[in-house]
Amino acid sequence: MRMDTAKPLIVQSDLTILAETGHPGFEEVRGGLSRFAELVKSPEHLHTYRITPLSLWNAAAAGVDVEEIAGCLQAHSKFGVPPSVLSLIRKYTSRYGVLRLVQVGAEVFLVSEDTVVLKEISARETLAPYLTDTRGERAIAVAPEHRGLLKMELIKLGYPAEDLAGYRSGEFVDLSLKSHDHAGEEAFRLRDYQRQAVAAFGQENGGSGVLVLPCGAGKTIVGIAAMAECRCATLILTSNVTSVKQWKRELLGKTNLTDEQVGEYSGSQKEVRPVTIATYQILTHRASKTDSFAHMKLFHERDWGLIIYDEVHLLPAPVFRATADIQATRRLGLTATLVREDGREEDVFSLVGPKKYDMAWKQLESMGWLAKVACREVRVPLSSLDRDRYSASGARSQFRIAGENAAKLAVIDWLLRRHPNEQTLIIGQYLDQLETIAAHTGAPMISGSVDHERREALYAQFKSGALPLLIVSKVANFAVDLPDAAIAIQVSGSFGSRQEEAQRLGRILRPKKNGQNKAVFYSLVSTDTKEQDFALKRQLFLVEQGYEYTITSWEQEGQADEVRAGRGQNAAGR
Template structure:
């Protein structure tokens, strides 16, 4: 035993990390590469090593020896042999089964004949497997490429897909020379590394790049398009994001507006580069009707499909993606966390994690603002307290979220930051309307026309609006680079992905003053909202942010 070391590694694959250790920041970054943070109380964080966390680490290039040596070097009581053998077992499974083309045929292959024989004996796989070619290869139908990877993933055998991809329709995508300069647009070093990780000569073509909000995921996607030089379908979360992608493509490349189409509820243009929303792809008139817009996947010879905010991918799009495995697929996200637990389907159908850049690392480099995260616990107002205790459990969370006592805290914070561009973000429209009436600031929600939203966003960016109230429609892909203060007044049930997106609204580096921002979360004390806030806090701690908690006392 060495009490000076900060890790306790347990036989159930959980790892405890002491937060007050001098090497906490360094170890936190290492552990996050191959383990998932599950609890983050003040003094001791808990990580869990899972098969998927190990496979994503292996796919991103982390060696088995890096994982085991990290644990062995810092473990207070040593590392149980069962943990080391489990890590070795699952890490070695990545790449044990591979898919590749030989001539025009698609094969599932393995050098381990014992495992291969076991796999081929599974009754659930029989309909996907065709002719055996010796003891190490079996032919499969290209139409089963995706679903077979899903099935093998469920059995605990991730497939390394090295089969080739179709070229798609050729499209030259040159970078635009900006501002009359001789030099074309330049990628930042980490953006180039992300694109290179996706391309991987001989191994590229599918995978997920994890980059913080504000790190330029759109630019990375455009760079992948330019390298592939092919017709591209881009799927994203909402119409605002569609327009943002189009603006970036037209400003950064030589493509014309006639070559870039929008496909959503009001506009359905199918161009060499087409940007669509997940909502339109999953729209149908009734539960029995077909998803008619999914035909967009086959409308052109797409050479690349980009899944923006891949952690939001809806189930029908997963099913369509399983059928187009011969097309290159790029997932972009700030977090691999899915509230529905389908991270394994992202791995098998879109691709494994190929690149992961830590938020704090980009902050240190100056590419993101330095953010302070503060949770303010607000007692329920007298009226809300009586309603809360008289209500059923399912209504208590909303009552706590809409706590009217939060208005006083908002007033205090606005006085504390009088000259800072500020966003107030919330879940409930009634609450946001009350705040808008109280502060006199405009509000953006789903019922506001897109033209009006764009106008308000533009005024905020120009400094003409110091305060903007936004609902969850602003969670995704809204570019508000100068927002320096965010006040979260209510949120979803412990959603870590929502916390990631809301924090992202203030992460972009500031053009004026100090490169700093503050993320406030107002939480009703001693309520269900406080319990769920602890889950959202996990994401912030996972990314290396100091999370301060204070109690609101009316002066």
């Protein structure tokens, strides 16, 4: 096979794709690949993507067909595309929709034009509890209450069902978006991509699916706009109380809903109203491991017409089980990343729905809707004391010692001097480390033990500019709106969590008012440690989204800056 060196891809027979990052067309090619493949490795010059059945099923659900996938690969591959790869792409892509769930009257059926596949499915013992009787060669009756469980089993067998069985309307709520505020001024307009996302969710046969939008892109607004389209009682599930308050503020500010129509369901108050916002934590709370989940009854407290899963990548296992029982209710998942650390992406696909819309972070950045972010990894040698402790410890302790590396304090000082007039967040995993940093810098710290009122007060001070530096634990990973944060310094994290990297990056993505619309995301990583190994995994998300990612050494860059600064002070003193 003739090689075309002008093309950037090497497509391999094991469904992996190597992409040359230095190629002039790499940015365009990456955009195409992201529609049907997953990034798995990202060294500087050659990225590795993998095509999986799930990545192809998500592509098919979003309207990407075999010809588009094959065309992208063939147009950019140095050696062409192995026939076996094209065959597998065709095989897996075509399986989406071979089996369909439809409703006829009050009955639900599993149907297919492929009678061989349907016969094979009907013979599976694992599916017997969910199927009732065969209706001819092309239909099998399904117990409606088992609609979700059946879809979970089918995707395990490699046949994701297209769910066309429809949804009940739910309790009517006269909900509309405000066009003007109380003073008569225009309130807000949906951006083009937000309208596209809402349309993708509600398109023909729509009513369940996941919308993937970057932090700062207005996922809450998209969710509210979807509610305005459905005009029904809505249960919103989100990650924490701060997010509950944020959803309520946005609903009251941007719709005609009144305070009496919007309820909060959390640890402190349990209001069930036409629109109810609850936390995942309250739904999964129980007195002991042997007790039932008392608050799961919320799924049946009203005739919900729509359930919104905010941060759907965090959906807890017990909520998956409850979701399997409510497949006749519309379901909308919102997230910045479909990556789950527990590997349950297929369950999100089956129970919440396939990916319906995905907007690239860099594309929104180019439009000016997100800040331009540079990602910088700073390698920091272990202090002599920590080096001795590290050598004498087990693997898990080594990761924590590396994360809490005392030498990172000097790097923090350097970065704060480097960005003296910028709103800065210091984010970390370990409370002892964050308390040390707070004492060292004199900045306040927010952790899980800080009550909600105190958190809100500190966030408000930070937003106003009265507080230029804030120390935050992982409680600030999700649903915290800090639009003026321009610098984030990540001092420690959760092993190789890409979803955490996405959320922390999101803290600084909001457009800036300084005219430059730029931000910097620093990660402090201990050199030659397990933290450095896990940092390679955390890079994947950032590189996949197209961010500039550079690695520097504190010894080379930081200490050189300190020496230069010292010389300047000495010269000024003379």
